[in-house]
Amino acid sequence: MRSLNTALACGQYWFKRKLASFDTGSKRKVFQHRGYCPICEKAVTFHADDAWFRDHLVCSDCSSIPRERALFKVLADYFPNYRDLAIHESSPCGRGASVKLNALCKGYSASQYYPDVAPGEVHPQSGYRCENLEELTFPDNSFDLFVTQDVMEHIFDSGKAFQEIARVLRPGGAHIFTAPLINKVKKSECWASRAENGSVVYHHPAEYHGNPIDENRALVTMHWGYDIASFITRVAGMPTVIVMIDDIDKGIRAEYIDVIASFKAE
């Protein structure tokens, strides 16, 4: 696994079944809507050339997709002073909320996970610092906000990762993230785990996100449901809310675009 990075976070081909219906030879638009992009902060057109809006309802200006606009809206609603905050993003995407936070926030930093780079060191080619969410090298109370976008469904020890994120957050800070809560009201299910010797144990047929023609796909480890909120509260002590938005005028309409916000006590 290269990292939970751009290919994953930008995953254009999220479900194979949707890939099958994606007609790359056609410029047809199945949907178009004039609205206001929360990321661009201006009037834009949202358009989709595929009915799977989660990956295809893009902003004409910043190319963001619905879950990115939802995440940014929730972040800015809870923390209108986000420009002044210390923000860390694990595995950022090269568009949408990641680009905006990087451009506007002096206190923004980002990391990726590379198995062949020591955590805390900078990858010589990409320039990203290497960080493993299960074992962050940052001191306690380092950040006001921690952001992840479609990452937490790929972590083997998600309990440890949520604890680590809570540790590096400052009191009053928050982890704001997206993860597809595909199980909805059903209990979360572990899809793949890691054995003592480091090998992968598959509890169900292996599933990957990211571009299926790219060998660096990311293994799905969890099928999360809405019980992710109580799980985070239990393991990491952070009260957690799930924000569900359907607002087509802001280009926020799709399956599995819930935004999860976990708050560290003041």
Ligand SMILES: [Zn+2]
């Ligand atoms: Zn936009």
